[in-house]
Amino acid sequence: xxxxxxxxxxxxxxxGSRPVLRGIDLTVRRGEVVALLGANGSGKSTAxxxxxxxxxxxxxxxxxxxxxxxxxxxxxxxxxxxxxxxAAGGVPATVxxxxxxxxxxxxxxxxxxxxxxxxxxxxxxxxxxADRAKDSVDALSGGQHQRVLIARALACEPELxxxxxxxxxxxxxxQEVLAHTLREQVAQGTTVLxxxxxxxxxxxxxxxxxxxxxxxxxxxxxxPKAVGQHALPGHDHVHPHAPAxxxxxxxxxxx
Amino acid sequence: MDILDYAFMxxxxxxxxxxxITAPAxxxxxxxxxxxxxxxxxxxxxxxxxGLGFLLTWSPVWMATLVSVLGAVLMELxxxxxxxxxxxxxxxxxxxxxxxxxxxxxxxxxxxxASLTSYLFGSLSTVSESDVTAICVLAAxxxxxxxxxxxxxxxxxxxxEFARVxxxxxxxxxxxxxxxxxxxxxxxxxxxxxxxxxxxxVVPVAAAQQIGRSFAATFAIAVAIGxxxxxxxxxxSYYQDVPPGATIVLLTIGAFIVLTALATPLARxxxxxxxxxxxxxxxxxxxxxxxxxxxxxxxx
Numbered sequence: 001x002x003x004x005x006x007x008x009x010x011x012x013x014x015x016g017s018r019p020v021l022r023g024i025d026l027t028v029r030r031g032e033v034v035a036l037l038g039a040n041g042s043g044k045s046t047a048x049x050x051x052x053x054x055x056x057x058x059x060x061x062x063x064x065x066x067x068x069x070x071x072x073x074x075x076x077x078x079x080x081x082x083x084x085x086x087a088a089g090g091v092p093a094t095v096x097x098x099x100x101x102x103x104x105x106x107x108x109x110x111x112x113x114x115x116x117x118x119x120x121x122x123x124x125x126x127x128x129x130a131d132r133a134k135d136s137v138d139a140l141s142g143g144q145h146q147r148v149l150i151a152r153a154l155a156c157e158p159e160l161x162x163x164x165x166x167x168x169x170x171x172x173x174x175q176e177v178l179a180h181t182l183r184e185q186v187a188q189g190t191t192v193l194x195x196x197x198x199x200x201x202x203x204x205x206x207x208x209x210x211x212x213x214x215x216x217x218x219x220x221x222x223x224p225k226a227v228g229q230h231a232l233p234g235h236d237h238v239h240p241h242a243p244a245x246x247x248x249x250x251x252x253x254x255x
Numbered sequence: 256m257d258i259l260d261y262a263f264m265x266x267x268x269x270x271x272x273x274x275x276i277t278a279p280a281x282x283x284x285x286x287x288x289x290x291x292x293x294x295x296x297x298x299x300x301x302x303x304x305x306g307l308g309f310l311l312t313w314s315p316v317w318m319a320t321l322v323s324v325l326g327a328v329l330m331e332l333x334x335x336x337x338x339x340x341x342x343x344x345x346x347x348x349x350x351x352x353x354x355x356x357x358x359x360x361x362x363x364x365x366x367x368x369a370s371l372t373s374y375l376f377g378s379l380s381t382v383s384e385s386d387v388t389a390i391c392v393l394a395a396x397x398x399x400x401x402x403x404x405x406x407x408x409x410x411x412x413x414x415x416e417f418a419r420v421x422x423x424x425x426x427x428x429x430x431x432x433x434x435x436x437x438x439x440x441x442x443x444x445x446x447x448x449x450x451x452x453x454x455x456x457v458v459p460v461a462a463a464q465q466i467g468r469s470f471a472a473t474f475a476i477a478v479a480i481g482x483x484x485x486x487x488x489x490x491x492s493y494y495q496d497v498p499p500g501a502t503i504v505l506l507t508i509g510a511f512i513v514l515t516a517l518a519t520p521l522a523r524x525x526x527x528x529x530x531x532x533x534x535x536x537x538x539x540x541x542x543x544x545x546x547x548x549x550x551x552x553x554x555x
Binding site: 078080094098100101104134135 | 283286288289291404405406407409410413414416417419420421422423460464467468469470471473
């Protein structure tokens with residue numbers, strides 16, 4: 001069995017007094033592409049944010065590359081793409097400046113050397129944004145902004161990519177660029193954990209899907225096949241693995 | 256230049272230049288984190304320090320530094336842990352700080368509200384030899400932090416969540432920003448006064464944003480504006496007998512208005528160039544900038 005890159009055992013987390021994760025088990029092995037699916041409020045973003053340490057967990061164990069998360073220091077092995085927020089920083093910043101901050105995990109004392117600048121340029125080329133390097137990020141469209149955030153995650157040449165809803169609010173052209181970028185990363189052996197609302201154009205890449213509902217893992221296995229009408233956004237997916245009498249899994253945009 | 260013949264003016268100008276550099280240098284990170292009013296809050300807390308300095312007959316500058324650093328750390332901790340009603344806790348800190356200052360200075364044998372006024376609105380011409388030493392040491396610290404750690408502070412201020420995943424000590428950097436802001440407030444206290452400190456931290460950055468496209472350029476322009484207005488205000492106050500603090504702040508706001516007026520046609524030209532570039536590359540994305548540009552023209 002290959003090394004597990006991410007491993008969650010019985011992870012619980014509360015936001016305020018509301019339990020959001022109620023004992024999640026999740027393993028992502030080296031080279032795998034795993035999609036974390038579920039409706040709004042199912043806990044998929046919280047699960048990802050607990051892995052990176054942004055959300056405090058109440059119980060359970062989280063390991064990254066076999067090391068307990070509390071003792072994990074090799075952050076340059078992890079690239080993270082947060083959910084794109086509409087609120088950008090208050091001060092203008094260029095595409096290069098934003099992407100360069102992704103290289104800090106490999107730069108000693110925050111000093112970027114020649115090789116680091118080259119890596120930043122490469123990351124921008126990977127997402128097709130090299131021609132916008134000197135533009136202010138405020139001038140970009142939603143899809144272009146998302147490509148910049150992915151370049152920022154790729155700037156440290158990570159072995160593990162964690163992405164929270166990378167396709168949300170992204171135009172078709174950028175979706176294709178993103179799918180292509182991800183395909184190249186996967187071909188190089190990068191491990192990927194994606195939070196997705198629906199499988200969409202990334203479906204062919206995904207090895208395994210983990211479906212959450214109400215903070216519990218409902219399904220862990222091959223990605224649910226969406227065909228015909230089922231593939232339409234807003235369609236409620238009734239999954240064969242769901243326990244009898246369970247609510248349909250709402251993976252659609254409209255649920 | 257007879258202005259430089261007087262020792263008190265030499266000290267005043269040196270203090271003014273140091274404030275012109277440090278206030279925007281810290282302010283840019285506060286603006287980036289959308290905490291533009293934090294300097295104002297620290298200024299209020301620093302008043303308690305000034306009052307305590309008079310009461311204990313210590314240097315008010317060092318005492319204000321100590322108290323405002325403690326206040327800034329407390330504010331950062333409230334931001335960190337206080338999930339609910341953090342704004343009320345902060346308000347408590349601000350007004351408590353101001354009331355404490357007034358109370359302590361009136362209890363002090365040598366102090367009165369008149370001596371507090373020179374700290375509230377600045378009193379450049381009374382900057383003493385020891386004040387200048389303190390201001391130099393503190394300004395050196397601020398420059399070291401804001402320039403030396405610019406990449407780390409930029410990352411943390413831009414996206415705290417992402418910064419954590421790059422392994423940066425986010426909490427320590429946040430505390431350092433708060434401490435540096437507190438130190439800057441006390442550096443600027445003698446020049447523009449505690450009530451106007453925040454203006455010098457925020458307005459040069461707001462003005463620089465109008466023409467800067469990158470963080471580095473915005474930083475440089477903001478510091479250039481800061482130094483120009485502090486020197487300009489000090490010299491004006493020498494010849495015209497007007498209060499230097501108020502002159503400096505009004506000059507800064509003037510710079511903001513001028514740069515905003517200059518930037519509007521510039522931004523429009525850039526938007527047009529971008530629309531053209533996007534239209535050539537990707538027809539699907541040219542619609543939105545085009546509409547936005549039309550809307551801009553309606554407003555002017």
